[in-house]
Amino acid sequence: MGVSINTVSRALRGKRDVSPATKARVLEAARRLGYRPNKLARGLRSTKTWNLGVVVSDIANPFFAAVVKGVENAARTYGYTIILKETDESYEREEEALRVMVAEQVDGLLLTPAQSQRNTVETLLGGDLPFVLLGRYFSDLDAPYVVTDDVRGGFLATEHLLGLGHRNIAHVAGPMHISSARDRWAGFISALRANHLPVRKDRAVMGAVRLEDGHRAAQELLGRRVQPTAIFCYSDLVAFGVMRAVSEAGLRIPEDMAIVGYDDMEFCAHAQVPLTTVRIPKRALGEKAVEMLVSMLRNGGQTGTRSARLPVELVIRESARGVMA
């Protein structure tokens, strides 16, 4: 076809300095032959792979699944492809995942840190791989992140219960090393304080993640001397476990016990008792993180450490509404 290999390269990449005529010929030939440029060779030479690493703890968790969907779609619109790894909240697997991402020469990284240790993120900060933390952050590390405004979420949930007349509110919290759990707890506390109510230690159970954790936590709360009349839960999953325990104890929801969850998963509206919850923009979280990462890549990896805290919204359903007895 009488044209050098690198004119082809330029034509394919849409560079200028190629006459429209030859460009058209090259493109046509490429199409006809089903030519696909080799991303490995391209990446090796140009040090730009157009791949983003995505490391989450549990892809089967509906929350992360939605976040990853947002990530994948946003990445695609920017021309990036994603490489996915799971950590299962294990610090070792997180380290391993990051090693793989480095080996893969990804252009940037999205990470939901396990937060049981901080070495990984500190290492990242010391390195030159652009990254954005996804859904979790370290308040004392200067690492860019995108999260939801969970302090406000916890506040809204608690204030709603207070507004219904509850004075005896318990919180089934998440693992306190995770920022979202700490923030929701902080919002809970701050609402109580704003209403001059005491924060009692026997009104809280920590570390709930799975549905079963919620079930166990609620049983514990119901076994205590003074029972709460309302329970704010770390997540919807936990809330479902709590609701089961409450029902098993013969209590009615919301008459005997009001429940508020967190996340607003699709099923909340179809639960045994439709669940009042705090809605968080899951897709948007992923999209925003990609946006931020891409803008960092465009600025040559410079952070400026702008972070984002997306707004949340209280969704009121049967499990906590109306006037209490």
Place this chain on the structure above:
Amino acid sequence: MGVSINTVSRALRGKRDVSPATKARVLEAARRLGYRPNKLARGLRSTKTWNLGVVVSDIANPFFAAVVKGVENAARTYGYTIILKETDESYEREEEALRVMVAEQVDGLLLTPAQSQRNTVETLLGGDLPFVLLGRYFSDLDAPYVVTDDVRGGFLATEHLLGLGHRNIAHVAGPMHISSARDRWAGFISALRANHLPVRKDRAVMGAVRLEDGHRAAQELLGRRVQPTAIFCYSDLVAFGVMRAVSEAGLRIPEDMAIVGYDDMEFCAHAQVPLTTVRIPKRALGEKAVEMLVSMLRNGGQTGTRSARLPVELVIRESARGVMA
């Protein structure tokens, strides 16, 4: 350090023909320097990337999320990393996804075909990229696949309803171009036939995927001259929509209308009325597909076109149990 670059390469890859002494020295030095081999260069040279392409329609769908989790975990144990793409059931995006996977030089591919067209899979069959279809198959194409035994699932669900005394059973089916929808429908039919019951067209609605589709389908069924006393649904998601419509119509579940879903998502046990459903091994589906793909890779891409059909199981809960009136 006095050793050639390629002795280093061999040591790092654990090849023999390296003295234990030098090997130890190399490994130690690599560790100390935090050396990470470049997978692009490695892949370019060896034509083996240790990456698998995974193409699914909707990662936020709990079913696919669970499948992908199985895929990621199995891939990891075999030393592979996954590259993820979504198609949103769009044929164009499926084509694009496959093009990207080829460009990425993945060693193998896992694909949930949109099935609105078959070109992609036919192209794959003509090419030399090893692949396994994930959760869907073409009965008339010799492409390896891993699916669940949905004919049996549909049969079990329907037979259960028949056993409860129902003679007037409707089916809210999925899109008939998708193999799982066709199989569940086939199982439904075959159970009716086995009991010498007629298959009536006005007892079926096709094409339901989302919760809203189920809602609409149930409204339609309830508006017909002869109403069913039981509804078997394509998926749990659809079943939830159906249940909502049934409740809205003032009917009780299961007294006035028995419902059976499909998938057994985590949430089924906690629904308004706990849902009787067909449990499918989602994680195992992903794991099995990886296993099969890896074994193909080991045989130099040879298929032997062994496929797998994983067993399913009926889970009986409130929405369809007991003796009917």
Place this chain on the structure above:
DNA sequence: CTGTTAGCGCCTTCAT
């Protein structure tokens, strides 16, 4: 057991 040579496919740089 170890070193040398060559080149995977592409892009960058420098000529022309």
Place this chain on the structure above:
DNA sequence: ATGAAGGCGCTAACAG
């Protein structure tokens, strides 16, 4: 507007 040269980091193939 196009071509030639060189090399990204690594490993296969061959020497020694």
